[in-house]
Amino acid sequence: MLLIAESGSSKTQWRIVDKETCIAAETGGINPFFASEAFVLEELNNSELAHYKKEINKIIFYGSGCSHAERNNFLKTIFQGFFTEAKEIIVDHDMLAACIALFGKESGIACIIGTGSNSCVYDGKRITQNTPALGYVLGDEASGAYLGKELLKHYIYKTLPPEIQNYIWETYRLDKEDIFEAVYKQPLPNRYLASFAPIASQYRQNGFIQELLDRGLNEFVRYHIACYPEATKYPIGFVGSIAAVFQEELSNALKSHDLYIYKVDKSPIDALVAFYTS
Numbered sequence: 001m002l003l004i005a006e007s008g009s010s011k012t013q014w015r016i017v018d019k020e021t022c023i024a025a026e027t028g029g030i031n032p033f034f035a036s037e038a039f040v041l042e043e044l045n046n047s048e049l050a051h052y053k054k055e056i057n058k059i060i061f062y063g064s065g066c067s068h069a070e071r072n073n074f075l076k077t078i079f080q081g082f083f084t085e086a087k088e089i090i091v092d093h094d095m096l097a098a099c100i101a102l103f104g105k106e107s108g109i110a111c112i113i114g115t116g117s118n119s120c121v122y123d124g125k126r127i128t129q130n131t132p133a134l135g136y137v138l139g140d141e142a143s144g145a146y147l148g149k150e151l152l153k154h155y156i157y158k159t160l161p162p163e164i165q166n167y168i169w170e171t172y173r174l175d176k177e178d179i180f181e182a183v184y185k186q187p188l189p190n191r192y193l194a195s196f197a198p199i200a201s202q203y204r205q206n207g208f209i210q211e212l213l214d215r216g217l218n219e220f221v222r223y224h225i226a227c228y229p230e231a232t233k234y235p236i237g238f239v240g241s242i243a244a245v246f247q248e249e250l251s252n253a254l255k256s257h258d259l260y261i262y263k264v265d266k267s268p269i270d271a272l273v274a275f276y277t278s
Contacts, residue, residue: 003049003056003083004276006097006269007031007063008240009115010144010191012043013269016052017277025049029115031064032071034188040078053082059089060276062097064116067133095120095127100275101268102237108262109228111220113250114240115194117143119224121234131224135190141223142216142250144194144242150212151196152179161208164199201245213246217253226257235262 001018009029016023027043029035044050059079066072072091079089098110099122111119117140121129133139140146154160155168156176168174182192203209225231236259243250244266251261265271 001052001056001058002276003052003059003061003086004269004272005059005061005063006094006101006267006272007061008094008112009034009064009188010194012063013267014047014049015269015273016049016056017273018055022273023048023052029064029188029191030075031066032074033065034190037074037078040075041082044082054085056083057085057087059083059086060272061089061091062094062272063091064094066091067093067095093127095130097268097272098237098239099127101239101265101271102263103235104275106235107230108235108237109225109230111224111236111238111243112240113142113220113238113243115144115190116140117146117220117224117240117242119220119228121228121230129228129230131227139223140190142213142220142242143240144197145190146193146216147200147212147242148193148196150216151199152183152193154208155179161203161206164203164206164208167203168196168199197242204246204249210249213249214253217246217250218256221253221257221259225254225259231257231259236260237263237265239265239268241266 001016003016005012005014007030009031012027012030014025025048027047030040075091076089095118098112102110103122105124107124108122110122118133119131120127183189200209243264247264254260
């Protein structure tokens with residue numbers, strides 16, 4: 001059996017593929033920058049994957065944070081110990097998964113806007129250029145973490161529009177200490193911040209949210225797409241929940257730079273399965 005996975009910081013989509021069978025599973029995000037071995041094993045053991053761990057002989061795992069050999073080897077070691085019959089284990093960056101899902105063997109500019117954000121230039125075989133991924137503190141423009149951070153910041157300052165301010169209070173009963181505990185002391189603060197991004201969708205017609213989206217998306221286009229000489233020549237594709245939900249606003253941000261969307265795919269997992277089984 002072949003196991004294919006695509007992991008962001010919030011969740012991991014898994015597919016177990018065997019001839020005409022495709023079994024879906026989902027776990028929390030497995031980012032080796034944040035995740036411990038105990039966390040990864042707990043996620044695997046509590047999922048459908050545990051029922052097939054001795055039947056899987058090849059693993060292809062694409063994940064956020066998997067851009068460094070040491071972190072990739074950390075995950076390979078865990079997977080080898082869990083999927084004991086796996087003879088081949090590939091761990092690579094989620095940017096490459098986005099490239100394959102969006103363009104297959106063709107050239108393009110692939111972008112991720114989900115919990116975090118990033119982009120690269122792809123020549124149909126490999127990534128040739130990649131802007132630095134600065135993470136949720138310094139970068140991740142337009143991402144779920146970016147939107148959540150801005151919402152919580154203005155919530156603490158009490159500068160949100162009253163309807164949004166009241167919604168957050170009535171729904172979550174948060175005070176500054178709660179937010180500080182989650183952001184500065186608890187694991188996976190980027191996932192916590194991104195959990196508030198649906199509020200931006202719920203109130204997307206509000207002027208404050210429109211300004212926030214416009215600022216974040218234009219920053220993303222400026223720093224992660226327009227910087228490439230290929231931007232006017234290559235198709236530009238996106239994966240990720242934020243790109244899918246705010247496709248209209250994303251299209252407007254691109255048009256302001258005389259650029260256009262080629263394709264948006266919320267999740268690349270099914271395209272990856274099709275690519276590796278065709």
